[in-house]
């Protein structure tokens with residue numbers, strides 16, 4: 001009987017996730033469809049390409065998130081952490097432009113390297129941006145998103161802040177639990193996945209948030225010790 005109960009709960013979780021994924025993919029898909037129809041109708045193709053590409057990127061990163069949950073081993077390479085951050089600038093700028101978000105970047109070079117999987121670190125950053133975009137709501141204040149990254153002793157520290165709606169204590173307490181979401185069709189895998197990726201890199205992932213003020217994530221990537 002007990003295993004049936006577990007099975008029931010698992011199926012419930014699966015159907016919740018399936019609904020979330022379907023919804024998350026359907027959104028960008030309908031944007032793409034609409035813009036392609038517009039392009040066809042007006043013959044004005046150029047104008048719609050950026051949005052279509054950006055929505056395709058979004059779909060791709062949602063699929064990536066789901067694949068990452070089941071990924072056991074990650075491939076890491078010795079590299080410059082500032083270089084990883086800089087490789088994100090173009091896509092960050094495009095996303096922020098599209099969602100009317102004011103982006104502040106302050107990325108300092110470091111003279112040491114980290115041992116990292118570049119695409120997974122990017123995935124973390126894009127998940128955080130996605131959450132911020134979903135947290136701005138319809139208020140009149142300018143939407144701000146900032147990234148400060150710099151060496152700090154033995155780690156490269158990245159601080160990501162938004163001035164979105166923030167989180168109440170009840171949400172903060174649950175944060176990080178797989179599948180915890182407050183969104184009607186959220187999946188609740190963004191934050192647990194970010195935390196897992198950073199911790200798999202030997203780093204720290206900390207979220208602070210104040211209701212109606214905003215949210216700040218602080219994450220670290222440890223430098224490779226000088227002797228290595």
Ligand code: ADP
Pocket residue numbers: 131132135162164165166167171175180181182183185186187188189190191192215
């Ligand atoms: P999802 O985005 O699918 O809900 P996440 O794991 O990415 O799942 O986030 C879990 C929950 O944490 C969200 O539903 C939301 O309530 C809260 N949250 C995450 N990031 C932010 C943020 N930047 N501002 C406000 N709330 C956030």
Ligand code: MG
Pocket residue numbers: 127130131190191
């Ligand atoms: Mg999310």
